[in-house]
Amino acid sequence: MCRVGKPLMYCRIEIPGLSNGLNMNEKVPKTSDYWYAGEGIEYGQCGITISRMTDRQNGQFKCMLGFSDEQNESHGATIVTVARPPRNRPELTITPEVDPRFGTYTEGTSIKAMCTVTDARPAANLLWFMGDDQITDGVGRPEIVESPTDLFTVHQNLTRRLTWRDNRKDLKCVATHIALDGEMKPTVIQISVRFAPRPVDGIIEQFGFIVGEEGIISVQIHANPKPKLTWIIDQDSFPEGSMDLTQRFEATSARDMGNGTWEAQLRIMRVTAEDVARNYILRARNEVGEQQYTVRISTSAEPQGSLELGTGPIIGIVVAILVLLIIIFMLIFARATGRWCFS
Template identity: 25%
Template sequence: MGFVRDVPGYPRYRYAGDGAKGEHHLVIKGVTLQDDGEYQCQVGPTSNASAIWVAANLTVLVSPGSISIGGLGDGEKLEVKAGQRLTLDCVVRDARPAPSVTWYRSGLRLDSALHEEKVFRSSQGRRWSVRSSLRLMPSSEDDERQYSCRALHPALEGSPTSLVASVVLSVLPLHEEKVFRSSQGRRWSVRSSLRLMPSSEDDERQYSCRALHPALEGSPTSLVASVVLSVLHPPRLPEILGYKTGEVLLEGERRLLTCMVDSGNPRPVVEWQRHGRPTGMVHDDPGWKATLTPSGGYFYNHQEGSHILNVTQEVTATQQEDSAVYECRVYNKLLTQPLSANVTLTVHYPPEDVTLYGPLTVAPGQVFSVICITSPANPPAEINWMIQGIQTNSVPIKVTEDMEGGWVTSSELTSDYMSLVNMSEVALACRSHNPASDWVVSESRVITLTKPPGRPLLTLEETDGFDNPGLAFEEASRDEGMGKEEDEKEEEQDAVKEGPESMLVMRAVAGRALRVECSSEGGNPAPDITLYMNREKIFANLTQTGKITKAQSQIEVKSTDKDSEVVCEVANPATTTPLRARITLVVLFPPLEAHGWVTPDTVEEGSKVILVCQTSLSFPASNITWHSKGDEIGSGLVVRSQAANGGTVTRYDSHMV
């Protein structure tokens, strides 16, 4: 073609590219079949290099010009006899490169091994044609069946139209006629024998023979006899419609699973099973009438004249249906094993709830964690943590398979994720959801950072409101097991470790009512205060004002309460043992009576007598004096003896002349 970039003599050819850079691209405008062939790019030799070249082949695609089967028109009927060999020739003409052919029977593609192709030159230059031969042995099943061939060629790829030719077979049964004399003179009879090879398609098919005779031409009646074949054959493999394994159902969604069965003869029994167990649906209806089963969520339908039976099972997508296997089984007397088809359901469902595990209270500086676990879900649920109302996404999650199906998601939130400085409590929430639903489940928890309460202050006061000189403390308060702390922190630590206890001794008068009050300052959470008397719990009214927690009650002092203890216990989760304060009561009670007598009771003037005065028990011991005419008389012997409840009986013997 030369070195000139306009390519003289080839008006449709030109060179493209930058020649200075060594770019010499051949551009062909309006490609025709004449452009088909090999092209070479040649570089001449130089003083330093020999000549080089490279070749490229251009194949111009020309789509086929026509397609036909045996010269018949598209869709034309072709009459053939059953059992006789038939060859269908499909010819595709005038294409470049050579085309190929694929065959279809009733829309289903046939294996390429069933037909042969032969490529030959077209009468038009540089083009090719192909003949594909399909060999058949038609049977009654092929009657009214369509056979079609389709041209395959690169020029047709992506084309909105296709090159197809088809014929419809009309299969005539084979029969033989034999004429013989009638028993009635000068008449003839004929016997026509039709040889068949019945198939399942012939079941319930009617065959009829019609008498042909000149005397019958134009007659309003015809002479016809017919039979209906009952061909025993097993049913075909069932097919399940309405759901395909792998399809995702959302929880609550309903589906109808239809088992479609080519019925067979004798009529089959159709059964739905779930995980190998019957769902309750067993179809065995020899009448073949449309039936709706009133329960179980299934029904079947069969129309007269149809060989197809539809048996339907209704399912509702739930968590329990995930991975459920539904199987349609078909039984027939001609089958040694039932035919079956099955589907495995995939149900997506969210978790029903989440559960939190962990402490409700923690001490300052304590290392702890809270675990959130979801109920099973499919696909696995996600977990998000909220700390003080702020979402954090950095907490890792763990997914495990549940033994009963689905996936369980868990997440452990450690104290490292929380800032607890100067806080009394922290609010946590675990929120979970998955793509199966917009529903979010959550659980919240408030964790209290504990702080021990202050030491209890226990007081007893008379309720009459006046000062009683007999009511006083006998001993100063003392703290057992607790030193003098230098600051509040040491005080709290000692309180928790040693459980400080204050002890007092107090005098009280029997018969009086005492107001009991015990208070404690601080503590988180607020402490519980319990009052006891002689180890028996007494009812108290608990109040809280600011940081002060207070318990109040009232007791009545009895003479039998000598050495009784009133105890106040203060505790919250930060205390390992309760903090205690106790007061021991020293009960004062007077004698209830005094008796006096003289010994002897009758004396003469100048004789000695003994005046005796004795009290009932009292505490402390009573003092006794004798008086006569306003003056204390005599002196004597005082005898004191111990009695019940720590009391003392006092006796005073005075001698007189």
């Protein structure tokens, strides 16, 4: 709507898609497509209501205003954008391609992904996800290209160095747009990463074993491809799917837990006091590397909510106690010798 502060003699509006202007005022009969909008041209209001916007109305709207006391007419213009959703789902490409020998990427590989959404008005917004986690690091600025038909194509790059945590996750490009009810169906590429068995911090402790009864040691290993497992008890080593020389320990084959996680189990036929005192070594090896784990078992119940402090915090606490004791000793000594005055 165009507004001025004095009465109009006429109001003429030009809209995209019509070759001729429209004479609009409150006395012009309504049509099914459009009608006058405003309180009246005598109040200086020149507007139009369109019942249903279509693609052909995208563009510049103009209003021409005539006055009874002026020779020249006034005019105003505005750009109206008719939103149009993307025609197709996002196009997603990744370079370099996976290693053809394995059909996977190697951990540490830097990939460059490009997502493209075409023929939208205005340009679509793009979001990146790895699995359920949104990616914000490594996302480039969107590049928007306008076509002669006033439609927009958007390109956006993502650079990412793959880690073992990306294995078996879906890289997703999601397009959102004002003309869409919700999100457009994303384009997905599953990422597979080769990596050596992952280390763990320190010794793995497992609780709740009962002397005289069967016990199960269970260790989860992150690796891709599947690792080969070997258990070492004292000087005896034996692979998964077999038993030790004493026939008291049985190593089951690695069980696939999904997403590059494997479960290794060692069954103790009957737990003895000696079993509680020994270390159990698990060696996991695949084509990428090898890792060794040390397990200890206990007949105690697993601690609930125990406070675990590292070496650093413990040293800090000890030093603080010593400083406090020194200060107390100095105060007692000074008072006893009369070197400081105390009221």
